[in-house]
Amino acid sequence: xxxxxxxxxxxxxxxxxxxxxxxxxxxxxxxxxxxxxxxxxxxxxxxxxxxxxxxxxxxxxxxxxxxxxxxxxxxxxxxxxxxxxxxxxxxxxxxxxxxxxxxxxxxxxxxxxxxxxxxxxxxxxxxxxxxxxxxxxxxxxxxxxxxxxxxxxxxxxxxxxxxxxxxxxxxxxxxxxxxxxxxxxxxxxxxxxxxxxxxxxxxxxxxxxxxxxxxxxxxxxxxxxxxxxxxxxxxxxxxxxxxxxxxxxxxxxxxxxxxxxxxxxxxxxxxxxxxxxxxxxxxxxxxxxxxxxxxxxxxxxxxxxxxxxxxxxxxxxxxxxxxxxxxxxxxxxxxxxxxxxxxxxxxxxxxxxxxx
Amino acid sequence: xxxxxxxxxxxxxxxxxxxxxxxxxxxxxxxxxxxxxxxxxxxxxxxxxxxxxxxxxxxxxxxxxxxxxxxxxxxxxxxxxxxxxxxxxxxxxxxxxxxxxxxxxxxxxxxxxxxxxxxxxxxxxxxxxxxxxxxxxxxxxxxxxxxxxxxxxxxxxxxxxxxxxxxxxxxxxxxxxxxxxxxxxxxxxxxxxxxxxxxxxxxxxxxxxxxxxxxxxxxxxxxxxxxxxxxxxxxxxxxxxxxxxxxxxxxxxxxxxxxxxxxxxxxxxxxxxxxxxxxxxxxxxxxxxxxxxxxxxxxxxxxxxxxxxxxxxxxxxxxxxxxxxxxxxxxxxxxxxxxxxxxxxxxxxxxxxxxxxxxxxxxxxxxxxxxxxxxxxxxxxxxxxxxxxxxxxxxxxxxxxxxxxxxxxxxxxxxxxxxxxxxxxxxxxxxxxxxxxxxxxxxxxxxxxxxxxxxxxxxxxxxxxxxxxxxxxxxxxxxxxxxxxxxxxxxxxxxxxxxxxxxxxxxxxxxxxxxxxxxxxxxxxxxxxxxxxxxxxxxxxx
Numbered sequence: 001x002x003x004x005x006x007x008x009x010x011x012x013x014x015x016x017x018x019x020x021x022x023x024x025x026x027x028x029x030x031x032x033x034x035x036x037x038x039x040x041x042x043x044x045x046x047x048x049x050x051x052x053x054x055x056x057x058x059x060x061x062x063x064x065x066x067x068x069x070x071x072x073x074x075x076x077x078x079x080x081x082x083x084x085x086x087x088x089x090x091x092x093x094x095x096x097x098x099x100x101x102x103x104x105x106x107x108x109x110x111x112x113x114x115x116x117x118x119x120x121x122x123x124x125x126x127x128x129x130x131x132x133x134x135x136x137x138x139x140x141x142x143x144x145x146x147x148x149x150x151x152x153x154x155x156x157x158x159x160x161x162x163x164x165x166x167x168x169x170x171x172x173x174x175x176x177x178x179x180x181x182x183x184x185x186x187x188x189x190x191x192x193x194x195x196x197x198x199x200x201x202x203x204x205x206x207x208x209x210x211x212x213x214x215x216x217x218x219x220x221x222x223x224x225x226x227x228x229x230x231x232x233x234x235x236x237x238x239x240x241x242x243x244x245x246x247x248x249x250x251x252x253x254x255x256x257x258x259x260x261x262x263x264x265x266x267x268x269x270x271x272x273x274x275x276x277x278x279x280x281x282x283x284x285x286x287x288x289x290x291x292x293x294x295x296x297x298x299x300x301x302x303x304x305x306x307x308x309x310x311x312x313x314x315x316x317x318x319x320x321x322x323x324x325x326x327x328x329x330x331x332x333x334x335x336x337x338x339x340x341x342x343x344x345x346x347x348x349x350x351x352x353x354x355x356x
Numbered sequence: 357x358x359x360x361x362x363x364x365x366x367x368x369x370x371x372x373x374x375x376x377x378x379x380x381x382x383x384x385x386x387x388x389x390x391x392x393x394x395x396x397x398x399x400x401x402x403x404x405x406x407x408x409x410x411x412x413x414x415x416x417x418x419x420x421x422x423x424x425x426x427x428x429x430x431x432x433x434x435x436x437x438x439x440x441x442x443x444x445x446x447x448x449x450x451x452x453x454x455x456x457x458x459x460x461x462x463x464x465x466x467x468x469x470x471x472x473x474x475x476x477x478x479x480x481x482x483x484x485x486x487x488x489x490x491x492x493x494x495x496x497x498x499x500x501x502x503x504x505x506x507x508x509x510x511x512x513x514x515x516x517x518x519x520x521x522x523x524x525x526x527x528x529x530x531x532x533x534x535x536x537x538x539x540x541x542x543x544x545x546x547x548x549x550x551x552x553x554x555x556x557x558x559x560x561x562x563x564x565x566x567x568x569x570x571x572x573x574x575x576x577x578x579x580x581x582x583x584x585x586x587x588x589x590x591x592x593x594x595x596x597x598x599x600x601x602x603x604x605x606x607x608x609x610x611x612x613x614x615x616x617x618x619x620x621x622x623x624x625x626x627x628x629x630x631x632x633x634x635x636x637x638x639x640x641x642x643x644x645x646x647x648x649x650x651x652x653x654x655x656x657x658x659x660x661x662x663x664x665x666x667x668x669x670x671x672x673x674x675x676x677x678x679x680x681x682x683x684x685x686x687x688x689x690x691x692x693x694x695x696x697x698x699x700x701x702x703x704x705x706x707x708x709x710x711x712x713x714x715x716x717x718x719x720x721x722x723x724x725x726x727x728x729x730x731x732x733x734x735x736x737x738x739x740x741x742x743x744x745x746x747x748x749x750x751x752x753x754x755x756x757x758x759x760x761x762x763x764x765x766x767x768x769x770x771x772x773x774x775x776x777x778x779x780x781x782x783x784x785x786x787x788x789x790x791x792x793x794x795x796x797x798x799x800x801x802x803x804x805x806x807x808x809x810x811x812x813x814x815x816x817x818x819x820x821x822x823x824x825x826x827x828x829x830x831x832x833x834x835x836x837x838x839x840x841x842x843x844x845x846x847x848x849x850x851x852x853x854x855x856x857x858x859x860x861x862x863x864x865x866x867x868x869x870x871x872x873x874x875x876x877x878x879x880x881x882x883x884x885x886x887x888x889x890x891x892x893x894x895x896x897x898x
Binding site: 010011014018019020101102103117235249250251252253254256293295296297298299300 | 405406408409410411412439441442753756757758759760761762765766842843844868871872873875876
């Protein structure tokens with residue numbers, strides 16, 4: 001990573017909530033998002049730490065979801081191939097000493113997240129859910145600061161990403177430990193802004209990590225900001241990284257994104273528990289597959305994802321009774337990329353969100 | 357292009373030790389030793405803490421603008437609160453900039469001391485004198501002083517920043533010359549010749565020529581161009597401003613800007629584009645030759661060598677008729693109506709020449725970016741309107757599936773061109789309104805077109821004149837607000853606007869559009885209907 005990229009990385013990582021502003025509005029949000037995938041075992045996990053509001057009048061909200069092939073967790077049972085999903089969310093009252101800006105540190109019961117330049121460490125722990133993660137990372141991929149002030153709901157949203165960290169550490173699920181080594185893929189992004197959950201907002205997002213037969217790796221990141229029912233959207237785009245470098249962008253009408261939904265409505269895995277019981281009677285269709293096609297005058301992309309695990313996060317506004325639903329989806333992904341005449345088939349895993 | 361400056365500027369530096377929690381007050385004394393009036397609005401970059409962390413800066417500027425005539429000086433005051441939560445020993449850096457006038461910045465470097473025990477927190481006052489132009493050091497190389505973070509932002513931004521340094525008159529002069537050249541060529545064609553011979557018999561035409569000669573417009577254009585050439589030649593070689601922009605656009609079709617040099621390093625995060633990278637591909641649209649590859653002296657000899665106001669005015673009218681069908685219709689209407697009412701109206705001509713004489717020196721005061729902003733916004737508005745027509749939307753539909761289009765949007769987004777446009781527009785509007793009467797209701801172009809129509813005798817009722825293409829401040833503001841920071845819409849607007857005024861550009865863009873892949877077959881929209889949670893009858897009062 002060169003000097004310019006390190007400066008940019010610091011800008012991406014900087015905490016944006018203006019803590020020093022005495023009139024800090026309560027609709028401020030600032031979050032740190034990590035996705036880890038292992039192509040060998042098929043284990044995937046998500047960690048999100050979000051600050052909402054302000055010290056003493058806000059929360060630090062943490063989500064931690066692990067998806068893993070059932071055989072990994074219950075090898076003694078000869079169950080058909082399926083994916084087990086474990087998850088926990090917890091919300092902590094934001095005390096002033098929980099957040100440090102320089103170097104960045106978010107800490108509270110069950111969470112310790114530190115980022116100092118290119119180095120980061122994430123520790124999440126929920127004893128009752130028997131889930132813990134302890135991972136160190138070093139940023140490798142070229143950072144992108146996509147926007148700092150895109151209009152969103154009643155306010156704005158900004159985001160940046162670092163789609164490649166070299167990681168090592170350990171994951172523990174129900175008493176079973178899994179080593180995290182340099183073969184794992186780690187994606188990190190940052191979002192910040194002022195808007196209210198439950199407004200007329202939504203988005204479609206995924207990160208897919210795939211490798212081809214020559215051993216090359218590609219990371220694809222989609223972003224499309226929408227309204228709640230996804231009838232209107234901002235400019236959608238896909239960033240395609242080859243290794244740690246940005247290689248190609250498709251945007252706007254070069255992209256076609258098709259979600260396929262389950263025919264019958266069912267009760268999805270819902271987090272957090274208190275919200276799940278609030279919406280306990282609400283059955284919904286969940287995303288089943290996703291296909292993305294893209295083509296410009298030179299290059300093409302065909303991507304298909306089949307989701308083997310879905311869950312729904314319910315995020316309430318902190319000022320009035322309104323909610324946004326974040327459908328988290330994950331599954332295997334097949335990609336065919338045509339870049340400058342070379343056709344590259346590749347496979348891997350993806351994590352995505354359909355937010356409404 | 358800016359890299360070619362050879363000598364570095366000698367700028368003051370600020371280094372202070374200061375207690376956290378106090379206010380730093382920079383008292384600026386600004387001297388104008390340029391031969392033109394300057395309008396300044398200093399800005400500060402975000403804080404850089406210990407050379408790594410970025411912290412948003414808060415500052416107040418009093419008064420918000422400084423307007424300085426040559427050889428005058430003035431003061432303004434920048435108040436910067438220093439956060440009290442930072443530990444002592446923290447190093448804080450920011451850069452004081454004068455957008456539009458100075459590409460280099462004045463570093464302000466602070467070292468924090470323990471918070472003061474004194475509860476009244478007396479502000480620290482630091483006087484700072486800045487002279488325009490800043491003195492130059494004859495030894496150092498310009499690039500030696502560039503901050504790594506800012507040196508990466510060449511590309512489109514450097515094009516925009518160069519425009520800042522160029523007073524509007526040079527650009528106006530160049531645009532007018534282009535227009536006249538265009539019109540002079542048109543006059544050679546049968547249609548052009550016919551229109552000219554009709555127009556030249558009208559009072560409108562006589563008024564214009566009279567105004568042009570009494571305001572010495574040809575001399576003004578000639579002197580502006582020679583000044584611009586002398587100064588620009590040193591900085592950007594013999595290329596003209598418009599050709600730089602044109603080339604930039606043409607280069608977008610040949611490459612993927614995110615690929616960068618050899619596919620290894622991307623320029624995207626530097627906020628720019630690689631104008632010289634081309635990738636072997638069968639699908640290449642031949643790049644047209646630059647509009648004006650030969651130096652001014654020869655190519656524009658025909659028009660520049662003449663001080664004949666009639667030739668200038670005729671060229672200007674026909675040029676306008678060529679680029680704007682609406683103007684063409686107005687001129688035809690004037691030509692046919694006027695020939696039947698041979699009225700001599702000296703008052704109109706005198707008034708017109710008066711407003712032109714007072715208007716031209718005013719152009720000197722405005723940096724080129726403001727004029728460019730107006731031109732771009734005007735283009736964007738025309739393009740935006742065109743994109744809603746059937747042929748416009750068809751072209752856009754194909755164009756949007758090409759790399760050219762994607763590159764343009766990315767370049768606009770990463771160079772933060774929309775932000776530049778929005779900020780410049782609001783600065784220009786604030787300035788216009790502070791000038792009140794002189795600049796009047798709208799921007800420079802508006803003034804220009806209003807002036808043209810004052811040449812028409814009041815008795816005439818020409819359709820279209822009441823609804824000028826130029827934009828009033830209110831309309832511009834609405835339009836700028838509507839587009840906001842949307843890089844795609846800005847790029848679309850400006851591109852489609854350009855192809856309307858430039859047939860060469862239109863041909864080129866159409867050739868690119870023809871390479872677009874077929875569209876995807878639209879799939880039916882998602883069958884999933886999301887319930888309106890708030891209106892659901894359910895438990896727990898949700």
